[in-house]
Structure formats: structure tokens, C-alpha cells
Amino acid sequence: xxxxxxxxxxxxxxxxxxxxxxxxxxxxxxxxxxxxxxxxxxxxxxxxxxxxxxxxxxxxxxxxxxxxxxxxxxxxxxxxxxxxxxxxxxxxxxxxxxxxxxxxxxxxxxxxxxx
Amino acid sequence: xxxxxxxxxxxxxxxxxxxxxxxxxxxxxxxxxxxxxxxxxxxxxxxxxxxxxxxxxxxxxxxxxxxxxxxxxxxxxxxxxxxxxxxxxxxxxxxxxxxxxxxxxxxxxxxxxxxxxx
Numbered sequence: 166x167x168x169x170x171x172x173x174x175x176x177x178x179x180x181x182x183x184x185x186x187x188x189x190x191x192x193x194x195x196x197x198x199x200x201x202x203x204x205x206x207x208x209x210x211x212x213x214x215x216x217x218x219x220x221x222x223x224x225x226x227x228x229x230x231x232x233x234x235x236x237x238x239x240x241x242x243x244x245x246x247x248x249x250x251x252x253x254x255x256x257x258x259x260x261x262x263x264x265x266x267x268x269x270x271x272x273x274x275x276x277x278x279x280x
Numbered sequence: 281x282x283x284x285x286x287x288x289x290x291x292x293x294x295x296x297x298x299x300x301x302x303x304x305x306x307x308x309x310x311x312x313x314x315x316x317x318x319x320x321x322x323x324x325x326x327x328x329x330x331x332x333x334x335x336x337x338x339x340x341x342x343x344x345x346x347x348x349x350x351x352x353x354x355x356x357x358x359x360x361x362x363x364x365x366x367x368x369x370x371x372x373x374x375x376x377x378x379x380x381x382x383x384x385x386x387x388x389x390x391x392x393x394x395x396x397x398x
């Protein structure tokens with residue numbers, strides 16, 4: 166069964182600090198992995214996408230890593246801001262003929278950035 | 281519109297009533313998805329549309345749930361005889377195309393409809 170597990174479940178950090186969120190998955194055959202940011206009351210928004218051959222990808226202060234061998238990904242947030250407070254969801258896509266692209270979602274890490 | 285829109289944003293209903301949730305996808309997006317997000321749980325796939333047809337409705341939890349899409353655009357998710365366990369945020373997403381091995385295409389999500397069944 167395809168699964169995505171994230172840790173920690175929740176995290177509180179001070180503004181300006183860095184943090185790293187983890188994602189482990191068992192999805193096969195693997196197509197890609199996305200990190201989404203979901204603000205309260207909003208739908209998820211994609212931050213990064215990584216395919217099998219990519220190890221690192223950055224988007225501003227967000228840097229995602231992927232180890233396809235160990236099936237692990239991380240999202241590193243640098244110099245956190247209050248606006249980073251949100252749920253961060255790891256989403257893994259399996260290769261699917263016909264393009265259905267059914268996704269497997271993690272339960273998310275709830276990040277709170279405080280002054 | 282620029283993004284996926286959903287209505288209503290919030291819906292409170294009594295147990296046993298029917299509800300209808302609406303999704304307006306991004307113009308030109310042929311693929312449309314419905315998900316359910318319960319508190320403390322990951323998004324749960326409900327149904328996928330390609331155009332007006334639904335090749336995958338495996339995620340619908342019971343026959344009280346149904347969805348349709350007309351004109352390759354707007355979709356409605358209907359829940360009949362609502363139960364308290366139906367309370368959740370219902371998210372809709374659309375994608376530009378749904379070709380073979382196009383798993384890289386991003387799904388764009390709407391803001392969701394928060395359903396509360398009393």
C-alpha cells in the first residue's frame with residue numbers, strides 16, 4: 166500500500182530560525198514528490214517538485230532534498246518568517262498509465278513561527 | 281478566474297440533509313479531482329474526472345456520495361443523507377492535462393468547502 170509519513174507532526178520555532186521537515190514514503194512506481202504549503206483556510210500550493218533524478222531543489226528560502234534510494238525527502242526552511250506558519254504536506258505521485266495521477270498525501274507538519 | 285474556486289466556503293447542515301458542493305476549475309483544465317481533508321488526516325482522494333467522465337471514482341466512501349461534471353468545466357459533489365462523519369474540508373483540484381505519464385503536471389487546489397454536519 167502506498168504511504169507517506171511526515172515528521173514532526175507539529176513544530177514551533179522562533180522567527181529567523183531554520184527548520185527541517187521530514188517525509189518518508191513507500192510509493193511505487195515513483196514518479197515525483199512535491200511539497201505543498203497549506204495556509205489555514207486555503208488549498209495547498211505547490212512549493213517544489215522533484216523527480217527521481219533530482220537530489221536538491223530550491224525555491225527561495227525553501228530547499229527540498231530527495232533520496233530516492235532510501236525514499237526520504239526533507240524540506241528545509243531558512244530564516245523563517247511569520248508567514249511561513251502553515252501546514253506543509255509531502256505528496257508523492259506514482260507513475261500511472263492513463264494519466265490519472267493519483268497522489269498519496271502525507272498528513273502534514275503544522276509549523277508555527279513565533280516572534 | 282485565475283484559480284480554482286469552490287462554493288460555498290462553509291456549509292453547516294443537519295444530519296440527514298443533502299448537500300451540494302461546487303467547484304469551478306481553471307479554464308482549460310481537463311482533469312478535475314475531489315479530495316476530502318479530515319482533521320489531523322491527509323487528503324483523501326474521492327473522484328477524478330477527465331472531461332465529463334469519471335474514470336476513477338474509487339475513493340467515494342459510500343453510495344451517498346456522487347459527483348458530476350458538465351461541459352468539461354464545473355463539477356458538483358453531492359452528499360445525500362449527510363452523517364456527522366462527513367464533516368471535513370472538501371477540496372477540489374484541476375490540472376491542465378491528463379496524458380500518459382504526465383504525473384509531473386501540477387494539480388491546482390481550490391480553497392475548499394468546510395462542511396459541518398450537526
